[in-house]
Amino acid sequence: PTGIVDYELVRVGDRRVVSVVASHGPFDGAAAEVNAKLPVVEGRFGLALGAGWQKYAFEYGNSEIDLSLSLAAQWRPVDGVEIIPFWDRYAVRSAEAAPLVFVDGPHLPPRFRRGRFFGQDWTDGENVGVNYGVVATAAPAPGWTLKGGLFRSVFESDRSFVDLYLDTDPAGVADHLIIADPPQRFASTSGELRLSRAFGAGRLRHTVHLVARGRDQQRRYGGSDVADFGEAVVGVPVDLPEPAFTFGPLTHDKVSQWTGAVAYQGRWGERLEVSGGVQRTRYRKTVEAPAAAPQEGRDDAWLYNLAGAWHAGPRLAVYGGYATGLEEGGVAPENAVNKSAAPPAIRTKQWDAGLRYALTPELKVVAGVFDVRKPYYNLDEADLYRELGEQRHRGVEMSLSGRIAEGLSVVAGAVLMRPRVSGEEVDAGRIGKIPGGQVKRLLIVGVDYRIPAVPRLSVNATLTSVGEREASRDNRLQIPARNVLDLGARYRFTVAGAPATLRVSVGNVFDKYGFRTNGSGVFTPLAQRRFSVSLAADF
Numbered sequence: 001p002t003g004i005v006d007y008e009l010v011r012v013g014d015r016r017v018v019s020v021v022a023s024h025g026p027f028d029g030a031a032a033e034v035n036a037k038l039p040v041v042e043g044r045f046g047l048a049l050g051a052g053w054q055k056y057a058f059e060y061g062n063s064e065i066d067l068s069l070s071l072a073a074q075w076r077p078v079d080g081v082e083i084i085p086f087w088d089r090y091a092v093r094s095a096e097a098a099p100l101v102f103v104d105g106p107h108l109p110p111r112f113r114r115g116r117f118f119g120q121d122w123t124d125g126e127n128v129g130v131n132y133g134v135v136a137t138a139a140p141a142p143g144w145t146l147k148g149g150l151f152r153s154v155f156e157s158d159r160s161f162v163d164l165y166l167d168t169d170p171a172g173v174a175d176h177l178i179i180a181d182p183p184q185r186f187a188s189t190s191g192e193l194r195l196s197r198a199f200g201a202g203r204l205r206h207t208v209h210l211v212a213r214g215r216d217q218q219r220r221y222g223g224s225d226v227a228d229f230g231e232a233v234v235g236v237p238v239d240l241p242e243p244a245f246t247f248g249p250l251t252h253d254k255v256s257q258w259t260g261a262v263a264y265q266g267r268w269g270e271r272l273e274v275s276g277g278v279q280r281t282r283y284r285k286t287v288e289a290p291a292a293a294p295q296e297g298r299d300d301a302w303l304y305n306l307a308g309a310w311h312a313g314p315r316l317a318v319y320g321g322y323a324t325g326l327e328e329g330g331v332a333p334e335n336a337v338n339k340s341a342a343p344p345a346i347r348t349k350q351w352d353a354g355l356r357y358a359l360t361p362e363l364k365v366v367a368g369v370f371d372v373r374k375p376y377y378n379l380d381e382a383d384l385y386r387e388l389g390e391q392r393h394r395g396v397e398m399s400l401s402g403r404i405a406e407g408l409s410v411v412a413g414a415v416l417m418r419p420r421v422s423g424e425e426v427d428a429g430r431i432g433k434i435p436g437g438q439v440k441r442l443l444i445v446g447v448d449y450r451i452p453a454v455p456r457l458s459v460n461a462t463l464t465s466v467g468e469r470e471a472s473r474d475n476r477l478q479i480p481a482r483n484v485l486d487l488g489a490r491y492r493f494t495v496a497g498a499p500a501t502l503r504v505s506v507g508n509v510f511d512k513y514g515f516r517t518n519g520s521g522v523f524t525p526l527a528q529r530r531f532s533v534s535l536a537a538d539f
Helices: none
Strands: 017-024 030-041 045-057 063-075 081-096 099-103 124-138 144-168 173-181 184-201 204-221 225-233 251-268 272-288 295-311 316-327 346-360 363-379 385-405 408-422 441-450 457-466 482-495 498-507 515-517 523-525 530-538
Touching: 099 523, 346 385
Parallel strands: 099 144
Antiparallel strands: 017 030, 017 530, 030 045, 045 063, 063 081, 081 124, 124 144, 144 173, 144 184, 173 225, 184 204, 204 251, 251 272, 272 295, 295 316, 316 346, 346 363, 363 385, 385 408, 408 441, 441 457, 457 482, 482 498, 498 530, 515 523
């Protein structure tokens, strides 16, 4: 329910593969990408290379240019040892600042023409990000595995702008401000070392992990200057002169965190799986703001998790789990008086339980319930981003995936959630009991049909249904529910003996108009009808 992202480094293998992707759309966007897996010494050493150029075009009519390069090596100096160093760099150029619209009362912004950029050409942002490190695995003895990783990430913004339309009235008249930021920097060094021991006999298998991890993070932000351009009308382009911005001193913050953990995974026969762990983490954060005394936040926490799964039969499995965590609480949004400030880490709790049932060998359904609790951060009445209470998300999630019939596949998911906020701010009536921007009902259904008469051709459709959501912190404004349909087709063929795929798609087929929002109360338009085509081949 809180979201999981799983990244995996490319494995080179023993076969050379060069992948080429070219695309056009949506709008006037375009992209070209080349990736290669190059075995150098069979079974011992290989290289993975990647390069890409993308022009992203958005519903506002704004665009940006992205350039990316990546390199990874896969080295097995001896049996049982693998070392993967990696490096990647991405650069963003000409990132036009999209106007951000906020309203002055319980009403939505007026409709305006999508695709016509009404920002300023001189608000082009530029930034560069670099990630590099090494991951290594060794098996020093039977049953023993040692894994380690060391990582460095640096993000530097040379120039950036925020284009704000504040207190927009029903007619679209707003207070127009543009915020300019001097160069900003984010850097993080982190690492982990894990020793695992697997043992067991017969149908009993056990694995114990000992883990040590740490990170050092530093941010340099702030120093912004604001230009007030008076009244403006949302959606109406007006060329404004670029002012001479004067920047102030920066805020520095530093985070250090060290964690030691022990974890267990066990499988008892074919029916029961259990896992659990406990960790002790030491968290320190220091913030040094201009003309203010340094502030320090600290937390020494015991965190734990426990989960299990029971395979009741070949078609049914049930699961359950509980976990506590310590995570970053996000950063203050663009319209906050403490813009870009990051509060100390927050404690979280989550439990979930459910089942997986195989309707057929190729069609499975998963259904579960969840309860997630964490501190609630948002803007108060003075537009200060701070802790306002506790938020709790309870709900049901379901999914259906697999083949329904010959040539027909489906991937469908639904979340029904009851988000709530509690605390003094809610009791005093200063904020509503439902957090802003949260989706209470989300349904996504995707189907793909491979045409029997033309087996290389398949058509697909995706329906996204979003329920009504709160659009203001006092719960007096809601965004109506909406349904959006996307269509597409794929044609598989060969070019120069290599497998290739041509894909065409149409997003928002019926050109539905609407708005999106988040916890800060900003409104952005739903992307209009759009077309795209892409060609991919593996040589």
